Amino acid sequence: MIFRRQSEEDDTIVSMLASALRRDISFGALLPDQKLKIAELRARYGGSNHSMRETLRLLSAEGLVESTSQRGFRVMSASAEDVRDIALVRIEIEKLALALAFKNGDVAWEGRVIAAHHALQKAEEAVRQSADDLSALEWDEACRAFSAALIERCDSPRLIDLQLKLFNQSSRFRLAQLREGQLDFASRKVRQQALLDAVLERDEVAARALLQEEIQTELRAET
Amino acid sequence: MIFRRQSEEDDTIVSMLASALRRDISFGALLPDQKLKIAELRARYGGSNHSMRETLRLLSAEGLVESTSQRGFRVMSASAEDVRDIALVRIEIEKLALALAFKNGDVAWEGRVIAAHHALQKAEEAVRQSADDLSALEWDEACRAFSAALIERCDSPRLIDLQLKLFNQSSRFRLAQLREGQLDFASRKVRQQALLDAVLERDEVAARALLQEEIQTELRAET
DNA sequence: ATGACAAAAAAATCCAACATTTTTCGTTTC
DNA sequence: GAAACGAAAAATGTTGGATTTTTTTGTCAT
Numbered sequence: 459m460i461f462r463r464q465s466e467e468d469d470t471i472v473s474m475l476a477s478a479l480r481r482d483i484s485f486g487a488l489l490p491d492q493k494l495k496i497a498e499l500r501a502r503y504g505g506s507n508h509s510m511r512e513t514l515r516l517l518s519a520e521g522l523v524e525s526t527s528q529r530g531f532r533v534m535s536a537s538a539e540d541v542r543d544i545a546l547v548r549i550e551i552e553k554l555a556l557a558l559a560f561k562n563g564d565v566a567w568e569g570r571v572i573a574a575h576h577a578l579q580k581a582e583e584a585v586r587q588s589a590d591d592l593s594a595l596e597w598d599e600a601c602r603a604f605s606a607a608l609i610e611r612c613d614s615p616r617l618i619d620l621q622l623k624l625f626n627q628s629s630r631f632r633l634a635q636l637r638e639g640q641l642d643f644a645s646r647k648v649r650q651q652a653l654l655d656a657v658l659e660r661d662e663v664a665a666r667a668l669l670q671e672e673i674q675t676e677l678r679a680e681t
Numbered sequence: 682m683i684f685r686r687q688s689e690e691d692d693t694i695v696s697m698l699a700s701a702l703r704r705d706i707s708f709g710a711l712l713p714d715q716k717l718k719i720a721e722l723r724a725r726y727g728g729s730n731h732s733m734r735e736t737l738r739l740l741s742a743e744g745l746v747e748s749t750s751q752r753g754f755r756v757m758s759a760s761a762e763d764v765r766d767i768a769l770v771r772i773e774i775e776k777l778a779l780a781l782a783f784k785n786g787d788v789a790w791e792g793r794v795i796a797a798h799h800a801l802q803k804a805e806e807a808v809r810q811s812a813d814d815l816s817a818l819e820w821d822e823a824c825r826a827f828s829a830a831l832i833e834r835c836d837s838p839r840l841i842d843l844q845l846k847l848f849n850q851s852s853r854f855r856l857a858q859l860r861e862g863q864l865d866f867a868s869r870k871v872r873q874q875a876l877l878d879a880v881l882e883r884d885e886v887a888a889r890a891l892l893q894e895e896i897q898t899e900l901r902a903e904t
Numbered sequence: 905a906t907g908a909c910a911a912a913a914a915a916a917t918c919c920a921a922c923a924t925t926t927t928t929c930g931t932t933t934c
Numbered sequence: 935g936a937a938a939c940g941a942a943a944a945a946t947g948t949t950g951g952a953t954t955t956t957t958t959t960g961t962c963a964t
Contacts, residue, residue: 508734515738519742519743528915554773617769620770693916
């Protein structure tokens with residue numbers, strides 16, 4: 459076996475394969491529209507015929523992989539249209555979920571948001587100085603955790619699930635911007651602080667605007 | 682093989698199995714929280730170990746089936762919380778998509794909406810008189826087609842996909858109301874006509890309200 | 905070039921079996 | 935009788951290899 463467990467939830471081969479593939483798609487090791495042949499993937503990641511197909515089926519549902527009947531799987535395309543679409547849906551979902559979290563969130567929730575924000579700041583600082591793969595991975599995870607914490611208390615399992623999937627679809631673009639040095643860490647820091655403040659003050663208008671701005675800058679169509 | 686092709690897209694065993702299972706979950710032949718044992722399902726629907734697992738993985742992604750690591754699959758629960766959650770997300774998604782369709786929709790789109798509305802009226806009339814399984818199936822399909830037509834021109838593949846999944850999650854409840862004679866066909870007809878009119882006049886406020894009402898009555902928590 | 909046709913590749917499926925985990929159930933103990 | 939325990943049974947997750955079908959590729963004649 460090539461890999462080992464990456465997190466608590468990786469208790470089956472399929473979920474381990476899924477983690478590995480997710481990471482490689484996010485980091486661009488597997489390129490958009492690239493054909494994903496079962497045999498090649500097995501050689502690279504291990505797992506059986508069956509497990510690999512199940513994994514691709516899973517990633518396909520997550521929007522990271524495209525499947526065409528009788529023609530197998532390929533990495534989800536990453537056209538300007540795709541970026542636009544992901545941004546559109548993600549903005550609406552997160553705005554909605556945040557508004558709900560404003561209603562339901564208590565002090566404990568605020569604490570978790572603050573903690574996630576703090577961890578994110580550390581990760582941004584680390585990745586700003588040396589953008590190696592490891593710190594990039596940790597930075598990506600910190601972004602995910604902060605986003606997740608924000609909407610955690612929307613108390614809607616489906617919204618939470620959706621947000622996660624859309625976030626994962628966004629990761630490719632966020633990491634690409636990091637690689638190409640297109641991230642303005644200074645303004646990100648200001649914006650994230652402002653967002654945190656808005657959340658703690660339950661300033662819905664400001665929070666929605668900042669959230670939208672955050673997503674839009676991460677997902678601005680480059681081409 | 683127990684079944685035959687049910688639609689154009691059913692060109693693989695997995696997609697046929699998925700159709701059959703989707704139908705049986707919607708119609709209540711498979712009950713909420715019921716354990717889905719691979720062996721039993723194979724005996725009932727055919728297909729190999731592999732195909733059945735892949736199918737369940739697929740339905741799991743669609744929100745019709747729950748999967749727990751090392752503990753297999755079960756039919757997605759149908760608690761009042763679930764109904765509430767589905768309604769919440771579906772309302773927001775469809776409202777958003779409809780607003781976008783208002784921007785992008787042209788005459789051809791309006792034509793398809795009118796056609797879908799017409800077909801729906803026929804199906805409602807048919808199912809009102811004799812609610813056998815066949816007409817119920819056709820009615821369900823007409824509802825789906827009408828909803829899909831409304832948002833078709835939002836031009837967002839992800840929104841369209843989401844709407845379909847949420848609609849499929851709703852079908853169980855809609856069909857249950859039909860079975861229990863809780864549907865007010867008269868007011869449905871009025872509302873659907875009003876919705877059509879609002880769409881043709883691009884009356885966004887009215888359309889959003891009617892759409893929300895339609896979904897809420899279909900998904901009102903019973904218990 | 906172009907189209908027809910054969911060969912190769914890949915996808916989709918199935919079967920049979922094995923390892924691991926969960927569940928069940930009967931026994932023992934308090 | 936109820937709780938704790940552990941062995942047996944069941945179910946899940948996984949594998950390898952074989953088979954069928956579909957798509958892709960390469961070749962040849964027109």
